[in-house]
Amino acid sequence: MHEMLSTRENLTRYFRYLVLKYDRDKYPRFEGSYQFNLTEGGLCHAYSVTVFRGEAQFAEGVHPCPDLTIESPVDVWLAVSGGRRSGTVAYLLGLYRIRGRLRELRKFSQIFGKKFTPLVMRESEEGDHRRSKPTAAERRRFTRALVIAGSSRGLKGYTGFYLDHFVRGMRDAGGEVEVIDLSRSDLAVAPCRGCFRCWLRDGAPCVIEDDGGWIIRRINESPLVVYALPLYADSAPAKVKALLDRQFINLRPFFVPAGRLTRHPLRHPATRSLALLAVCGFPEAEHFAPLVQQFKDFAHNGCYDFAAAILRPGGQYFYEDPTCIGPLRKIAAALEEAGRELMLRGRVSRGLLKAIAGDYGISRVVWREQSNMYWYLKSGGGKEAEGHAVE
Numbered sequence: 001m002h003e004m005l006s007t008r009e010n011l012t013r014y015f016r017y018l019v020l021k022y023d024r025d026k027y028p029r030f031e032g033s034y035q036f037n038l039t040e041g042g043l044c045h046a047y048s049v050t051v052f053r054g055e056a057q058f059a060e061g062v063h064p065c066p067d068l069t070i071e072s073p074v075d076v077w078l079a080v081s082g083g084r085r086s087g088t089v090a091y092l093l094g095l096y097r098i099r100g101r102l103r104e105l106r107k108f109s110q111i112f113g114k115k116f117t118p119l120v121m122r123e124s125e126e127g128d129h130r131r132s133k134p135t136a137a138e139r140r141r142f143t144r145a146l147v148i149a150g151s152s153r154g155l156k157g158y159t160g161f162y163l164d165h166f167v168r169g170m171r172d173a174g175g176e177v178e179v180i181d182l183s184r185s186d187l188a189v190a191p192c193r194g195c196f197r198c199w200l201r202d203g204a205p206c207v208i209e210d211d212g213g214w215i216i217r218r219i220n221e222s223p224l225v226v227y228a229l230p231l232y233a234d235s236a237p238a239k240v241k242a243l244l245d246r247q248f249i250n251l252r253p254f255f256v257p258a259g260r261l262t263r264h265p266l267r268h269p270a271t272r273s274l275a276l277l278a279v280c281g282f283p284e285a286e287h288f289a290p291l292v293q294q295f296k297d298f299a300h301n302g303c304y305d306f307a308a309a310i311l312r313p314g315g316q317y318f319y320e321d322p323t324c325i326g327p328l329r330k331i332a333a334a335l336e337e338a339g340r341e342l343m344l345r346g347r348v349s350r351g352l353l354k355a356i357a358g359d360y361g362i363s364r365v366v367w368r369e370q371s372n373m374y375w376y377l378k379s380g381g382g383k384e385a386e387g388h389a390v391e
């Protein structure tokens with residue numbers, strides 16, 4: 001259990017960081033001393049900061065002859081230091097006082113303004129993200145792809161049925177397609193432990209020695225990765241989520257601007273695309289919204305080009321209802337064509353996505369009635385219960 005730090009502990013932490021921010025490179029000859037009398041709840045916390053012979057140090061207590069003394073409520077000074085409040089405005093409003101020359105105060109933020117931007121970050125900034133977006137030409141054709149089949153029921157489930165047609169199309173386009181069935185009992189992908197070792201020791205392998213390591217290497221080598229999965233609780237099945245989390249190892253522990261957002265630079269910048277093929281139980285495509293958003297965000301943060309979200313709501317219904325064989329054939333054909341398109345053009349056309357996700361005129365009322373009957377029979381509710389092809 002983490003206890004909240006006391007004001008004194010927090011101020012000690014503040015001054016420890018402050019002296020680290022002394023910009024020796026810019027101000028190598030600067031020498032001076034600052035006294036801070038910071039008050040809270042009737043208590044005064046006195047700290048002094050000195051810069052002498054290129055070293056900045058802090059100490060609790062009172063400096064005998066500071067160049068500048070700052071007297072401020074703790075919260076005001078921390079807000080000014082944290083950039084949440086203008087130091088000038090707070091000073092003019094009389095929220096804190098100084099003894100000494102105003103010039104010394106102005107210098108303060110520069111002297112202690114060292115930027116902790118590693119060289120590599122200054123070089124790349126957003127650059128590697130931009131670099132890793134495929135150009136239109138690169139996007140046109142894939143000769144290799146990796147499919148992560150994420151259903152807990154493996155390739156024999158409903159997702160597997162739809163995926164099979166999609167992969168057939170991908171292969172038909174002449175591409176080399178590897179399918180990794182995550183459900184295999186001999187493939188272990190444990191959840192990320194959040195130890196940050198991969199961040200703290202640059203390039204260190206994951207502490208978890210399981211199949212996640214080689215699968216992620218395979219993912220990193222693939223110009224196109226397709227995640228095929230059933231919707232579970234509006235999200236991805238746990239093993240897929242574990243695999244997404246474990247790809248944290250691909251990121252570096254720095255923060256760079258990315259459009260209007262912030263993200264991490266990639267450890268191995270590359271040009272790659274990602275597509276999602278998802279199947280769900282409910283008949284409405286709206287249920288996919290959180291999942292699609294999740295994968296779009298994952299693609300954005302991992303610097304993938306998000307190539308397509310291929311969605312089949314009510315996937316089980318179309319497979320199980322004998323009256324739906326016609327639409328099911330159309331869906332299967334559209335999936336094959338979509339697989340071909342994705343490999344050849346790096347995109348799936350809107351018409352095909354519609355054909356794959358369409359309701360084929362089945363009303364929700366009929367859909368519910370039929371589905372209820374299916375589950376009633378399946379759970380032994382009627383003598384005429386049948387076996388089903390997909391168990």
Ligand SMILES: Cc1cc2nc3c(=O)[nH]c(=O)nc-3n(C[C@H](O)[C@H](O)[C@H](O)COP(=O)(O)O)c2cc1C
Binds near residue numbers: 159230233282287
């Ligand atoms: C644990 C679990 C959670 C599910 N959550 C949802 C859900 O949130 N929304 C939905 O429409 N279907 C949900 N489903 C239904 C599956 O997405 C659907 O049955 C799918 O066709 C299963 O594919 P599979 O045979 O490849 O496993 C869930 C199924 C399971 C087993």
